[in-house]
Amino acid sequence: MKPESPALLRHYIGGEFVASAATFDNLCPVDGRLLSRVSEADRATVESAVAAARRALSGPWGKMSVQQRAAMLHKIADGIEARFDEFVAAEVGDTGRPVHQARSLDIARAITNFRTFADLAACANSDAFETPTADGAGALNYTVRKPLGVVGIISPWNLPLLLLTWKVAPALACGNAVVAKPSEESPASATLLAEVMCHAGVPPGVFNLVHGRGADSAGQFLTQSTGIDALTFTGESRTGSTIMKAVADGVKEVSFELGGKNAAVVFADADFDAAVAGVVRSSFTNSGQVCLCSERVYVQRPIYEKFVAAIKEKVHALRIGFPDEAEVDMGPLISRGHRDKVLSYYRLAVEEGATVVAGGGVPVFGDARDQGAYVQPTVWTGLPDNARCNTEEIFGPVCHIAPFDDEEEIIGRVNDSKYGLACALWTTNLSRAHRVARRIHVGLVWVNTWYLRDLRTPFGGVKLSGLGREGGRYSLDFYSDVANICIKL
Numbered sequence: 094m095k096p097e098s099p100a101l102l103r104h105y106i107g108g109e110f111v112a113s114a115a116t117f118d119n120l121c122p123v124d125g126r127l128l129s130r131v132s133e134a135d136r137a138t139v140e141s142a143v144a145a146a147r148r149a150l151s152g153p154w155g156k157m158s159v160q161q162r163a164a165m166l167h168k169i170a171d172g173i174e175a176r177f178d179e180f181v182a183a184e185v186g187d188t189g190r191p192v193h194q195a196r197s198l199d200i201a202r203a204i205t206n207f208r209t210f211a212d213l214a215a216c217a218n219s220d221a222f223e224t225p226t227a228d229g230a231g232a233l234n235y236t237v238r239k240p241l242g243v244v245g246i247i248s249p250w251n252l253p254l255l256l257l258t259w260k261v262a263p264a265l266a267c268g269n270a271v272v273a274k275p276s277e278e279s280p281a282s283a284t285l286l287a288e289v290m291c292h293a294g295v296p297p298g299v300f301n302l303v304h305g306r307g308a309d310s311a312g313q314f315l316t317q318s319t320g321i322d323a324l325t326f327t328g329e330s331r332t333g334s335t336i337m338k339a340v341a342d343g344v345k346e347v348s349f350e351l352g353g354k355n356a357a358v359v360f361a362d363a364d365f366d367a368a369v370a371g372v373v374r375s376s377f378t379n380s381g382q383v384c385l386c387s388e389r390v391y392v393q394r395p396i397y398e399k400f401v402a403a404i405k406e407k408v409h410a411l412r413i414g415f416p417d418e419a420e421v422d423m424g425p426l427i428s429r430g431h432r433d434k435v436l437s438y439y440r441l442a443v444e445e446g447a448t449v450v451a452g453g454g455v456p457v458f459g460d461a462r463d464q465g466a467y468v469q470p471t472v473w474t475g476l477p478d479n480a481r482c483n484t485e486e487i488f489g490p491v492c493h494i495a496p497f498d499d500e501e502e503i504i505g506r507v508n509d510s511k512y513g514l515a516c517a518l519w520t521t522n523l524s525r526a527h528r529v530a531r532r533i534h535v536g537l538v539w540v541n542t543w544y545l546r547d548l549r550t551p552f553g554g555v556k557l558s559g560l561g562r563e564g565g566r567y568s569l570d571f572y573s574d575v576a577n578i579c580i581k582l
């Protein structure tokens with residue numbers, strides 16, 4: 094029987110699914126099989142999506158109240174819930190992640206993203222000030238939020254639906270129309286989202302999806318389009334810099350969540366077992382493919398040797414497997430190309446003099462996974478802080494563990510980075526927790542936990558880790574223009 098021809102994933106523009114002549118292959122990183130062929134948008138296709146978004150703003154969408162938009166976001170969330178298993182299958186196919194993670198994190202958070210921003214927008218208050226005037230009659234100042242207009246969204250492959258909806262939800266809640274360009278590595282769940290939008294009755298042109306790559310492809314065409322009013326991007330810092338240059342002439346608003354070289358700091362007074370489990374989680378979750386992962390681990394000297402031994406044991410026990418295995422801890426990296434990058438750092442570490450405590454290579458399964466993009470979870474010691482493996486973002490299941498002696502030393506070492514996204518501190522000393530946390534130059538500090546998320550909090554980094562904050566009212570501030578109106582009484 095002829096193998097089923099792979100599905101063709103299409104763009105979604107102006108309420109219609111549209112194919113392009115050019116396509117690219119979407120491979121499964123578990124076993125390298127062809128999952129689907131994906132339409133690749135040219136500049137004209139991207140511009141047609143931008144035009145459709147512009148038209149939508151002057152249609153019914155532009156006349157909806159924030160309450161009506163909030164109701165629409167809840168319908169989208171309902172639509173994802175109704176097709177939950179399909180979304181899980183799409184995300185797992187594209188990324189090879191454990192099914193249990195896709196269920197409990199990726200798809201669940203997409204639903205939460207829509208519901209959270211529906212409610213936040215519907216309940217958002219505005220500022221008002223009673224202003225005294227010389228004539229004694231006074232004036233009233235109040236602010237109103239207006240949509241930016243057409244928002245370009247470029248989302249990454251590491252948490253595909255979570256991060257796409259983290260931006261789409263508030264953008265729509267604030268009354269914008271969007272053109273979204275998901276990563277070429279993870280097109281499937283975004284395409285399903287377009288189907289849900291269509292079925293939920295989101296007016297044509299409010300949500301548009303174009304597929305393609307970055308440079309010389311849909312991503313670049315979107316950032317260069319004069320028809321967008323703002324752009325939000327999650328991905329590598331150097332791409333963020335390129336995007337900034339592309340939108341500079343139009344002075345467009347940008348929100349960037351970029352790279353990181355995050356630290357985990359374990360003090361001798363930490364709950365040892367909790368810190369070991371926490372560092373394994375923060376270094377190896379999603380095969381280390383989370384911008385918040387800890388690639389630099391610092392452990393106070395009295396417990397250093399014991400900690401390294403404990404991490405080594407845990408890492409050797411990590412189950413690397415097929416996505417649908419109940420106990421699987423780690424799947425493959427997103428692609429052979431990314432695996433080559435991570436393996437180049439595995440080699441570099443040895444050249445730089447690292448001791449390879451665990452991993453350092455490619456697992457051999459003797460089955461279809463050998464055609465996938467798996468690497469061994471890896472632990473290094475013995476490198477200086479200025480080693481490239483300790484300063485450059487690797488974005489894989491790897492961490493380096495170094496000893497430290499005191500607070501002043503470790504605060505300086507953690508801050509000595511061109512990145513500043515996140516940090517995890519492990520200590521049972523409450524005063525130390527607050528004292529150190531506020532001195533770490535990052536956007537997000539977790540104490541005795543990691544990646545515990547309250548969506549009302551500001552999310553973003555400093556230095557090369559990004560520009561701006563999203564989350565809670567910070568998202569409402571980015572995705573809307575705030576105007577002040579002054580009435581003379």
Ligand SMILES: O=C(O)C(=O)/C=C/C=C/O
Pocket residue numbers: 251252256259382383384385546552
């Ligand atoms: O959890 C979030 O809202 C979020 O933005 C995570 C970002 C992870 C990036 O790799």
